[in-house]
Amino acid sequence: MKTERILVTGGTGYIGSHTVVELQQAGYRVVIIDDLSNSSADVIDGIERITGSRPDFVEGDCTDIDTLKRLFADYPDIKGIINFAASKAVGESMQRPILYYRNNLNTLLNLLDLMGPNGVKGIVFSSSCTVYGEPDVNPVTEKSPIKKATSPYGNTKQISEEIITDVINAGAPFKSVILRYFNPVGAHPSAEIGELPNGVPQNLVPYLTQTAMGIRKELSVFGNDYHTPDGSCIRDYINVVDLAKAHVIAVERMLTDKTEAPIEIFNLGTGHGVSVLELIDTFTKATGVEVPHKIVGRRAGDIEKVWADPTYANEVLGWKAETSLADTLRSAWDWQCRLRDRGIM
């Protein structure tokens, strides 16, 4: 067991919980803070079943600085932060922009404010390929232009990157690694943890697995008239465990002073674009389960195609997406089956 502790905000959420597993397996002590607004404390049991150790857990809201001050007082061994605590639904952010700006930006500001006085060496920030908007050229590298955000959610990611840059350029005594995720999907191979969206899923893979399970009647494919080989949109679907592993590497770099600059930015994707129709087909081939689906009109705000050039992460982090899309979709299905077996869904 290492002596350093990592604070994982939003650690009972989808990507957060998978990252806590990888951190503990790498020997880190972990404390999670989560307000459980979009996750359940049961996730901690799943993490314990996988790793054999239970992360510390504080139920609290990171937009409240006093809560965070108490947490740092209780855990003086925190040396790194991974910040997942954020609202993340694109559509909801159009309806409730204040909620999104408050949650996502106040959380980040509070953490940055408290890092220096508490001797924290670095923060990993969850950003998104949404900062590239509709790219002029694919695959996108970290140097591809940042486009005007099309939703308050996307704007919080852009503004957060700028805030981190300004704070570090002003001489803050810590570092940051900004990770731009493409489309995280799948679940832990143990099926102990996975994605559990509230209500009707907005994202493709949870909607697909719920449809395959019969919870939803039919998957709507949003558009088949895009300028892509089969007409449906193209994304870069990255396995959530592979993604989680990149966070451990990022933390390790900051804690051991291996970063090449005070702020590093990495694309985390596979480097392969996959269309919606190809993904459905891959799911059926991998699981043997048919997914009733129909083509409907385009979804407002969707990007036609975007996939990553992950070369920089491959070379500098020594990280690479390893899991095939078929295995990833099988893990998402195993998780959906586990939810059914437990009577959750």
Ligand code: UD1
């Ligand atoms: C969106 C956000 C991204 C955010 C991510 C996770 C944008 C442009 N993208 O990604 O920033 O990080 O959600 O919350 O804001 N699809 C269907 N039917 C469905 C659902 C989706 O055909 O029922 C299609 C979509 O049109 C898209 C693909 O599946 O082509 C992936 O959609 P989704 O999983 O929602 O992710 P993004 O929109 O790519």
